[in-house]
Amino acid sequence: MTAATVAGTRTPVAPAWLRDISASLPVTAQYVLHGSIRDLHMCPVGERVVPLDTVSALTGTLAAEGFGAVLYHSPVHGLTVLGGGTAAGSEAGDLARAVLGPHAGLLGTAVGYPRLGDVLLAVGSTTQARVALVLDYLSQALADDELAPGLSTFFLTAVSHVHSARARVRPGTGGGAERGALHNPVLVLVDKPSDLPSWMVGGDGIRQVPLPVPDLGSRMAAARALLPGGGDAVTQFADAAEGLSLRAMRDIVQLQRDTRRDPGQIVESVQAYRTGVRDNPWNGAELRARVAHGRDALSARVLGQSRAVAHTMDILARTATGMTAAHLPQRGSGPRGVLFFAGPTGTGKTELAKAVSQLVFGGDAGGSGSFRRFDMSEFAAEHTEARLIGAPPGYTGHSAGGELTNAVRQNPYSLLLFDEIEKAHPLILDKFLQILSDGRLTDGTGATVHFAETLIVFTSNLGVGGVEPDDPEIQTKVRAEIVGHFRDVIRRPEILGRIGEENIVVFDYLSRDVARGLALRYLENVKGRVRAEHASTLRIGPRAVEQLLELAVEGRLLGGRGVADAVVVNLVNPLAEVLLERGSRDVTVTALGSETDGVRTLELA
Ligand SMILES: Nc1ncnc2c1ncn2[C@@H]1O[C@H](COP(=O)(O)OP(=O)(O)OP(=O)(O)O)[C@@H](O)[C@H]1O
Numbered sequence: 001m002t003a004a005t006v007a008g009t010r011t012p013v014a015p016a017w018l019r020d021i022s023a024s025l026p027v028t029a030q031y032v033l034h035g036s037i038r039d040l041h042m043c044p045v046g047e048r049v050v051p052l053d054t055v056s057a058l059t060g061t062l063a064a065e066g067f068g069a070v071l072y073h074s075p076v077h078g079l080t081v082l083g084g085g086t087a088a089g090s091e092a093g094d095l096a097r098a099v100l101g102p103h104a105g106l107l108g109t110a111v112g113y114p115r116l117g118d119v120l121l122a123v124g125s126t127t128q129a130r131v132a133l134v135l136d137y138l139s140q141a142l143a144d145d146e147l148a149p150g151l152s153t154f155f156l157t158a159v160s161h162v163h164s165a166r167a168r169v170r171p172g173t174g175g176g177a178e179r180g181a182l183h184n185p186v187l188v189l190v191d192k193p194s195d196l197p198s199w200m201v202g203g204d205g206i207r208q209v210p211l212p213v214p215d216l217g218s219r220m221a222a223a224r225a226l227l228p229g230g231g232d233a234v235t236q237f238a239d240a241a242e243g244l245s246l247r248a249m250r251d252i253v254q255l256q257r258d259t260r261r262d263p264g265q266i267v268e269s270v271q272a273y274r275t276g277v278r279d280n281p282w283n284g285a286e287l288r289a290r291v292a293h294g295r296d297a298l299s300a301r302v303l304g305q306s307r308a309v310a311h312t313m314d315i316l317a318r319t320a321t322g323m324t325a326a327h328l329p330q331r332g333s334g335p336r337g338v339l340f341f342a343g344p345t346g347t348g349k350t351e352l353a354k355a356v357s358q359l360v361f362g363g364d365a366g367g368s369g370s371f372r373r374f375d376m377s378e379f380a381a382e383h384t385e386a387r388l389i390g391a392p393p394g395y396t397g398h399s400a401g402g403e404l405t406n407a408v409r410q411n412p413y414s415l416l417l418f419d420e421i422e423k424a425h426p427l428i429l430d431k432f433l434q435i436l437s438d439g440r441l442t443d444g445t446g447a448t449v450h451f452a453e454t455l456i457v458f459t460s461n462l463g464v465g466g467v468e469p470d471d472p473e474i475q476t477k478v479r480a481e482i483v484g485h486f487r488d489v490i491r492r493p494e495i496l497g498r499i500g501e502e503n504i505v506v507f508d509y510l511s512r513d514v515a516r517g518l519a520l521r522y523l524e525n526v527k528g529r530v531r532a533e534h535a536s537t538l539r540i541g542p543r544a545v546e547q548l549l550e551l552a553v554e555g556r557l558l559g560g561r562g563v564a565d566a567v568v569v570n571l572v573n574p575l576a577e578v579l580l581e582r583g584s585r586d587v588t589v590t591a592l593g594s595e596t597d598g599v600r601t602l603e604l605a
């Protein structure tokens with residue numbers, strides 16, 4: 001589909017698929033066009049190259065081969081005449097009526113598929129005039145029972161016609177006179193060949209013509225035609241539009257004019273188009289204000305990690321103001337922001353990721369679509385790639401798509417948390433590399449998903465093994481281990497390069513004070529639950545509190561989970577026994593009692 005220029009000359013040529021149709025007209029009676037059939041195609045018209053839709057491009061090409069009329073049918077438009085003018089009384093109309101003979105009354109009406117068989121035979125068997133028949137929206141008709149009646153009869157007519165058809169329309173006068181006998185072809189437009197019955201697609205004499213996604217050459221041609229100013233913007237536009245249709249490129253230029261962006265901002269317009277015309281929360285004053293005052297919200301939720309919180313806030317400030325990698329000439333195409341949370345288990349990494357999601361996107365980071373967590377230990381095997389990005393065609397689950405690609409498509413403004421990244425299979429690491437450098441992934445169905453507005457958080461326990469709790473060197477040691485892991489262990493330094501060493505945020509072990517603070521918080525929660533479930537008051541005397549806090553401090557090496565376990569084992573479990581035995585009454589715990597086989601007793605007042 002490249003409106004390429006023939007080497008050495010400046011003569012533009014039609015896209016390859018159109019040239020293929022022209023060249024095969026002497027031997028082909030039926031074409032199945034599929035792929036980018038709703039896209040535009042850069043076609044030479046006179047001196048210029050202009051974007052045309054598929055049917056216009058076809059009509060132009062056929063006209064150049066001496067076709068006087070193109071009959072076009074769609075379930076919506078019915079049967080109409082294109083080429084040489086569609087108005088009644090025009091030459092094309094007269095020609096079509098002559099060819100259709102007794103069926104001419106069908107023109108301008110919604111024609112059922114059985115009657116369309118008559119049209120097909122009339123077009124295919126005339127020796128008097130070059131006329132083609134284009135059938136559009138067949139995929140939709142086939143998917144819709146209401147539209148489908150008679151369609152299989154029609155296909156049988158079509159196929160039997162192909163088998164008996166010989167090229168017999170001799171050149172007339174005018175265009176295409178230099179060619180010999182040509183078929184009067186039927187051209188069928190479908191989204192994908194599998195939408196048609198297989199016997200309709202595969203047979204001899206039926207030619208499949210794939211319309212490809214625009215390559216760089218077509219995008220350059222489109223960019224040149226769409227941006228009259230030319231200059232650097234043309235190349236930038238063609239590059240940035242990778243994976244997009246030419247129709248999308250045209251829409252982007254429209255969007256750019258409507259929003260009065262200047263031509264130099266074409267890459268921004270492409271980004272805006274890719275993520276849709278939803279409100280981009282990143283550009284909202286609301287988000288910026290929340291991030292500006294975010295430190296308190298994060299510190300209140302994640303205790304004792306002031307270094308990690310401060311570092312995270314720095315990165316978020318850059319992200320929220322669009323200043324990520326601001327020293328580079330252009331905004332990169334990677335995600336909005338990347339954070340790499342490292343450090344001991346249970347110290348608040350996942351918790352901080354949730355808090356950040358809530359701060360930036362709102363919601364409760366629970367059911368809300370803007371927070372998605374992926375446990376990379378579940379993606380340690382090669383085949384799990386399919387779970388993430390969807391299975392390729394022909395495999396089960398293909399139509400379901402991938403968990404990650406679906407999530408981002410549904411909500412391009414979201415925080416993606418990839419826990420324990422070091423456990424992911426190398427193939428999956430490659431996907432991350434692609435997300436981080438290009439900001440996009442192709443899913444199993446071939447559709448591109450864009451990550452440009454996501455915030456990505458990786459977590460890892462790498463490098464914690466060799467660090468004692470309360471080691472003042474924890475920051476530098478963990479950092480060095482992570483660098484070593486990517487460089488020497490898995491030998492993928494480029495992945496860390498894309499993440500950015502400056503985005504590594506190292507969490508500290510929970511200090512004694514933090515463990516106590518966290519335990520106090522849990523005790524309050526337990527009291528609240530007793531009040532809510534039993535309409536009773538739980539009191540915990542000072543001696544009991546002190547004992548519980550000491551046990552929490554012992555548990556802190558397992559992080560917040562260790563602290564929580566200490567509270568559950570030493571307070572919640574025995575308390576539940578008490579509530580069972582005594583019913584819903586006020587309880588006062590004065591001290592912790594004995595412990596046998598992990599079962600604690602309570603001393604009550
Ligand atoms: N610094 C902290 N402040 C408040 N709560 C914390 C903190 N650290 C851990 N917790 C609590 O402990 C539990 C485990 O924490 P979290 O899931 O954030 O750990 P993590 O660092 O992600 O650990 P892992 O490396 O094992 O995934 C959570 O319930 C969390 O609320």
Ligand SMILES: [Mg+2]
Pocket residue numbers: 349350351419459
């Ligand atoms: Mg975690």
